[in-house]
Amino acid sequence: MDWDKLRIFHAVADAGSLTHAGDVLHLSQSAVSRQIRALEDSLDTTLFHRHARGLILTEQGELLFDATQSMTKRLDAASARIRDSEEEVFGNLRVTTTIGFGSIWLAPRLPKLYANYPDISLDLMLEERVLDLPMREADVAIRMKEPSQADLVRKRLMDIRMQLYATPQYLQTNGTPTSAHDLGNHRLICQQVGATQVSAGATLVRELMTYDIGRTLTVNNYFGVLQSVLSDLGIGVLPDYLQQDFPNLIRVLPGVQSNDVPVFLAFPEELRGSRRIEAFRDFVVDEVVAYRKAQQGAAAS
Numbered sequence: 001m002d003w004d005k006l007r008i009f010h011a012v013a014d015a016g017s018l019t020h021a022g023d024v025l026h027l028s029q030s031a032v033s034r035q036i037r038a039l040e041d042s043l044d045t046t047l048f049h050r051h052a053r054g055l056i057l058t059e060q061g062e063l064l065f066d067a068t069q070s071m072t073k074r075l076d077a078a079s080a081r082i083r084d085s086e087e088e089v090f091g092n093l094r095v096t097t098t099i100g101f102g103s104i105w106l107a108p109r110l111p112k113l114y115a116n117y118p119d120i121s122l123d124l125m126l127e128e129r130v131l132d133l134p135m136r137e138a139d140v141a142i143r144m145k146e147p148s149q150a151d152l153v154r155k156r157l158m159d160i161r162m163q164l165y166a167t168p169q170y171l172q173t174n175g176t177p178t179s180a181h182d183l184g185n186h187r188l189i190c191q192q193v194g195a196t197q198v199s200a201g202a203t204l205v206r207e208l209m210t211y212d213i214g215r216t217l218t219v220n221n222y223f224g225v226l227q228s229v230l231s232d233l234g235i236g237v238l239p240d241y242l243q244q245d246f247p248n249l250i251r252v253l254p255g256v257q258s259n260d261v262p263v264f265l266a267f268p269e270e271l272r273g274s275r276r277i278e279a280f281r282d283f284v285v286d287e288v289v290a291y292r293k294a295q296q297g298a299a300a301s
Contacts, residue, residue, distance in 0.1 A: 005039040008032055009047065010068040013061065016054045073136035077270055089279045090119035097142035100222025101263070102126040105241045106142070106284075113283045120276060128196035128221065133268050140267045140280055144198045147266045154266040155281070157288045160239045162201040162258035165249045170232040177235070180211050180256060187215040187234030189225050197222075200258035205237055208256075244294055 011021040012032060022032045040047050047061035057065055097106060102124060110122065131137035134151055141147065147154055177183055190205045191197045195218075215234070219225045222238060226246075229236035235252050239261075243249070265284055271277050 002039070002042070005035050005042075006064075006068055006071075008035045009039055009064065010072060012036060012048070012055065013057055013065045013068070016056075018055070070135075077136055077268075089117045089275045090121075091276055092121045092123060093140065093276045093280060094123040094125060094138045095140045095142070095280065096125040096127070096131045096138040098128055098144060098221070099126045100226075100239060101142060101144070101241070103223040104226060104239070104245070108245055109287050112287070113280065116283070117279050120279065133266060136268070139271060139274075140265065140277060142284070143264050143266065144261050146262060146264050151269045152266045153269055153272055154264050155285070157263045157265055157284065158241075158292065159260040159262055160241050161260060162198070162204050162237055163240050163254075164235050164252040164256055165229055165238050165242075165246075166235045166252050167230060167232050168248065168250055170229075170234065171250060171252075173232070176250075177253060180208065180253060183208060183235070183253075184212050184214060186213075187217055188213045189217045189219065189228045189234045189236040191220060191222070191225065191237070192218045195220050198258075198261045200261045201237065201239075204256075204258040208237070241291070243298075244291065 008021070008025060008027075011024050012018060015021040015024060018029045018032045018036070021027075022029045025032065036047065043060075043064075045060045046058050047064060048055040049058055095106075103126060107124070113120070113122070125131065125138060130143065131141065132149070133139075133141055133147070134149055142157070144160075146156075174186060175182075177186060188208060190208075191201065193202050193205050193209075195202075217228055217233060219228060225236045225238055226242060228234070229238065229249070230246075240257075243251075265281060267277050267281075
C-alpha cells in the first residue's frame with residue numbers, strides 16, 4: 001500500500017474536506033482528489049461518501065482511518081524519541097491531569113520547569129476524562145488514582161485529602177461552625193455527587209449532605225469551587241494541596257475530611273528514556289518533595 005496515498009487519505013479524513021486537506025498538505029484540491037481515487041481503485045472500495053457539505057467516511061474508510069490514526073501516533077512517538085538528544089530537553093510534551101490539580105497545584109509551579117528547560121513546549125490538557133496513554137492521547141498523566149492500563153510506567157507521588165475551607169471574611173460574617181450539624185446554617189460549595197471526581201470526595205459530600213444542608217452551590221471542578229470560596233460564598237470541599245498557595249484560607253471542622261486519595265504520575269512504557277519525560281517527572285517529584293517538607297513544617301509549628 002502506498003504510504004504517500006495513506007498520508008493524504010489520513011489528512012482528508014481528519015479534515016473532512018479535500019480543500020482543507022490540500023491546504024494542510026500544500027497540494028491542490030485536484031491533486032488530493034486524484035490520490036484518493038487512486039487509493040480507492042487500489043483497494044477496490046469506496047472510502048468516502050461525497051456530499052455538498054464535505055466528505056463522510058464509509059465503513060471501509062473508518063477501518064482504514066483507525067489504522068492510519070494508530071500509525072500516526074506511533075510515528076509521532078518515534079519522532080519524539082529521535083528528537084530527544086542525550087544532552088538537551090526540547091520539543092512538545094502533552095500532559096493531562098484534572099482541572100483542579102492542574103490549575104491549582106501544577107500550573108503555578110511551571111515557571112520552575114521553564115526556568116530549567118526553556119525550549120520545552122508544554123501542552124497542558126486539563127479535563128476530568130481519563131485520556132488513553134497507550135494510544136498516545138497524551139504523553140504524561142497525573143491522576144487521582146492508580147492507572148489501570150497496561151504498559152505504563154507509574155509512580156505514586158503523594159496522597160491528598162478533601163477538607164473544608166472558607167475565607168476569614170466569610171467566617172467573620174457568618175460564624176464558624178463547631179460541628180457538622182452547624183453546616184445547615186451555611187452554604188456548602190462542592191461538586192455534585194454524580195460529577196466526575198475522586199470517589200473519596202464524592203463520599204465526603206454524601207456524608208455532609210446527611211446533616212440537612214439547605215443551601216448549596218455545586219461546581220463541576222475544584223477550581224470553580226475554589227473561586228467560589230475565595231468570593232466569600234460559603235464553605236467549600238477542596239483538596240488539601242491548596243493550603244500552601246492559599247494560606248489565608250481557614251480550614252473548617254478539622255476533624256472532617258475524606259480518606260486518602262493517591263496521586264500517580266504515569267507515562268507509556270515506550271517513552272521510557274525520553275529526556276522530556278524524564279525532565280518533567282523529575283520536576284514534579286522535586287515539587288512534591290518540597291510540598292511535603294512545607295506540609296511537615298506547617299504541622300510542626
